[in-house]
Amino acid sequence: MVSWENIFCWIQMVLLYTFLYTFLHQRTYLFCLKHNVLEDLSNRCKPIYYKNVNPKFPEGGKMSQYLESLRIGDTIDFRGPSGLLVYQGNGAFAIKAEKKAEPVIKTSKKVGMIAGGTGITPMLQIITAIMKDPQDQTVCHLLFANQTEKDILLRPELEEIAANHPTRFKLWFTLDRAPEKWEYSQGFISEDMVRDHLPPPGDDTLILLCGPPPMIQFACNPNLDKVGHASSRRFTF
Template sequence: MNVVEAKQEYESVERLANALVVLSSTAEDGEIEVRISVGQSASLFLLLDLFRVEMPTNYWVLNTAQFVRQVLNTAQFVSQTLNTAQFVRQVLNTAQFVRQVLNTAQFVGQTLNTAQFVGQTCNTAQFVGNSVVVLQALPVLVGLGVVATTALLAKYYFSRKRSKTEVVTLQDPTVKYALPLVEKEELSHDTRRFRFGLPSDNHILGLPVGQHIHLSAKIEDNLVIRSYTPVTSDDHKGYMDLVIKVYFKNVHPKFPEGGKMSQYLENMKLGETIDVRGPSGRLIYLGGGKFSIKTLRKDPAHIVSVKKVAMIAGGTGITPMLQLIRYITKEEDDHTEMSLLFANQSEDDILLKQELEEVAESFPDQFKLWYTVDRPTEGWKYSTGFVSAEMIQEHLFPPSRDTLVLMCGPPPMINYACIPNLDKLHYDVKLRFAY
């Protein structure tokens, strides 16, 4: 008889009230201490002996026989302390508690491995041989099962609460936060990774997937504001990273002065700060293929639910795509499929190429990657030239109710390559979004 069956059999038996179980958890060494206060006139605190047993959860497991010999050696004590129905009602009496601690199949798999748990705590034959007769042991089995299970649940619940000690940096989207430059890495001749420190090692940026931030600085007596999407996420504490292409003076004929903000960042010294504001944006990814999208910034959001995401990115427009790609592939329960068409001037200009190809190699059934460049080198195996209808048709998902198209890149690419070709291929306008 397993714990659930014993619980069901004895739930109708009312023996004695006033059994209070107080659980406490210690994070330092992983032990679980359970104290039972019994009776109205005297307090009896029992520290359960916990034996080291190799389990998937690395928790300590109750040794049934020793526990019974030390604590539950008489039927009278059992009748006074382990009224199964009342105990279960006191500890697991609300659906809210169940939702808080049993909300993932992974946790159940980790803590309630049936064969191992039953073998350790509820082996009826061994229990009878080591302690008392079956009729006396069954309530004990129920009590032990509930105590052990509840202790593990409490351990998990309290550890989750401790993880919430993370502090969000972007508390107010209208406030500017001065963040110091703590590290700068040269990725290519004109691409840098800038790392900015958050207020403490416990801080996360607090940026929803799909959103971006604004950097602002006074440059030559003018306030310059630019939008960027970090390549780090809220899995990273204490810092955020921006990968930015620096547009230097006298390099691009159309922009002889270069990029104001990118050159400002390039000239920043370690320890200097820049103002950061956010979150901002009209799209938030909710997980499981669900997006919250605003047509205009002041419009109410509507939910779009899809199974596939087709992405078209140009140059630095890859950063919001990579943010989404990383998040979806990290979530085991998210089976959203993605395809990316990434346009650049040359192979050397491809930002985050290594990271993208690592994801494509690790998740070949979930993420497809294709490039196009204006100036190919010898042996280039991908497409050449402006984004075309043929490229979209060959390398992205076809139009359907289950496919959302995301675009991010220079305005000429969006307006003269992406939109006309999507129209030509009959992609639904309501299932498109341009960052």
């Protein structure tokens, strides 16, 4: 039987993954859950990011501390999805330049994704939507950047998708500080990584980006330019 404690912990983890960027960067994401998510997550939960616990976040995590203060019976309001990009299926993306603009439909056969840290959130939702539809032949390439191996969010889920759909989902990691015998890349996003692990530029390729703004500005976009990916075929969450 799943306890209230585990239910609260599940809510904390899901909201932390999916809404951290909403609070910090005003981004709103749609999230989907497996039917057995409580069972999957109940054994993984532990308090995270209280004040003066993690030296990288001395003030603690805004979201986790807020949720920790809630009591059973309290209510939470949710809003969304209200993002600028909606995946419509079969390689079609409805993209708005701004919230009040009319969406422009962009189609693609290949989707290249660069995610940094919690920027994996919208990528996983799109990947999952594509892979669960056997009629959707869109191919996804994910280049996922993190500081250390322990920082890789949702790695088991991503590797499971890659194992189940080897021709439709290509997965590659890069770490700032890689352990010995690390089989993937090390360092910041580079021209070689973009060239080797994302689909080639073209009218049937769409590039999606989500991560810390400095990573997007100084690593992703310059190297996408070098490889020849047109800015009109890119979208940054």
